[in-house]
Amino acid sequence: AQTVTQSQPEMSVQEAETVTLSCTYDTSESNYYLFWYKQPPSRQMILVIRQEAYKQQNATENRFSVNFQKAAKSFSLKISDSQLGDTAMYFCAFMKHDKPEIIFGKGTRLHILP
Amino acid sequence: NAGVMQNPRHLVRRRGQEARLRCSPMKGHSHVYWYRQLPEEGLKFMVYLQKENIIDESGMPKERFSAEFPKEGPSILRIQQVVRGDSAAYFCASSLYPAGFSTEAFFGQGTRLTVV
Numbered sequence: 001a002q003t004v005t006q007s008q009p010e011m012s013v014q015e016a017e018t019v020t021l022s023c024t025y026d027t028s029e030s031n032y033y034l035f036w037y038k039q040p041p042s043r044q045m046i047l048v049i050r051q052e053a054y055k056q057q058n059a060t061e062n063r064f065s066v067n068f069q070k071a072a073k074s075f076s077l078k079i080s081d082s083q084l085g086d087t088a089m090y091f092c093a094f095m096k097h098d099k100p101e102i103i104f105g106k107g108t109r110l111h112i113l114p
Numbered sequence: 115n116a117g118v119m120q121n122p123r124h125l126v127r128r129r130g131q132e133a134r135l136r137c138s139p140m141k142g143h144s145h146v147y148w149y150r151q152l153p154e155e156g157l158k159f160m161v162y163l164q165k166e167n168i169i170d171e172s173g174m175p176k177e178r179f180s181a182e183f184p185k186e187g188p189s190i191l192r193i194q195q196v197v198r199g200d201s202a203a204y205f206c207a208s209s210l211y212p213a214g215f216s217t218e219a220f221f222g223q224g225t226r227l228t229v230v
Contacts, residue, residue, distance in 0.1 A: 004156070033215045043203065045157070045221035052215050091156050100147070100213035101170065104156030 002027045004094050004105035012111040013082055020067075021077045021108050023092030029053075031097040034068065034075045039089040039107070048090070051075065079110075087112045116141070118208050118222035126228045127196050135191040135225045139208030146189045147219060148181055151203040163189060196229045203227075 003026045013019040025034070036048040051059045051068050058066050063083075067076045079086055092105040119138040127133050139146050144165045149157035162170040163183035174181065178196075183189040193200055203224040213219035 043224045043226075045205065045207075047218055050215060093156075095214070097214065099170070100145070100162060100209070100219070101159045101173070102147075102149075102157070102213070102219065103159070106154070106156050 002029070002032075002094050002096070002103050004092050004103055006092055006105035006108050008108045009106075010109040010111070012113055014113050015082060015084060017082055018078060018080045019082055019110065021079075021090050021092075021110065023075045023077070023105060025073050025075065025092070025094050027073070027094065027096075029096055033095045033097065034066075035093040035095070035102070036064070036066070036075075036077045037091045037093055037104070038086075039091065040085075040087070045091075049077065082112045084112050084114060086110065118206055118220050120204075120206050120222035120225050122225060123223065124226050124228070126230060128230055129197060130195050133193040133196050133200070133227055133229075135193075135204050135206075135227070137189040137191070137206030137208075137222060139189065139206075140210075140220055143208035143210050143220075145209045145212055145219075146183050147207045147209075147213065148189075148191050149205040149207065151205060151224070153202075157205055160191075193227075196227070198229050201227055201229045 032053045034051045038046045049061045063080045089107045091107045094103045146163045148160040151157045159173040161174045161181045178194045205224045207219040207221045209219045211217045
């Protein structure tokens with residue numbers, strides 16, 4: 001079975017700083033997808049960034065980028081120039097390529113301080 | 115194009131009552147997924163439906179829980195004889211094709227069920 005582990009329950013950083021959220025996962029699959037979702041206080045789940053396991057190049061979306069280390073089964077999220085609106089729960093997630101079920105970690109609560 | 119709509123946003127039920135949670139997928143989407151989020155936990159997959167069919171219910175409790183996605187109307191998650199442990203946020207997501215890397219599953223804002 002696949003598992004996703006987020007070892008940082010809560011983090012706080014000053015506005016404009018860079019922050020990295022950690023995520024490790026366990027799977028025997030060779031082809032899969034990884035995601036980071038943001039859940040603000042409104043509870044809406046918002047897809048932030050996604051990565052295909054067979055692509056070595058790290059995904060980037062504006063201020064958000066990932067460090068994907070397949071051998072280490074690590075998928076960290078870096079937020080550059082953090083903004084107050086980045087305050088939210090962040091969930092790392094895994095999906096097998098042949099099954100549309102998303103497996104979520106327990107989340108990291110991120111506070112951006114003014 | 116409206117997003118995934120869930121109602122109600124909040125639902126309070128007494129133990130033993132039935133809870134009915136509704137999900138209207140995005141326009142044109144025929145794939146619907148239900149997830150449950152317990153306090154301080156990530157979302158857990160419950161069931162995957164395509165119009166009139168249950169594709170995967172491996173995450174659904176065997177008793178008291180059922181889901182449907184009729185040809186017309188919203189998808190319904192039904193919980194019979196609710197217990198305190200059913201208190202959680204229930205999220206619905208929908209996608210145009212089976213969710214994957216290129217096909218994003220869009221989430222609703224969830225229904226928070228409280229059993230008293």
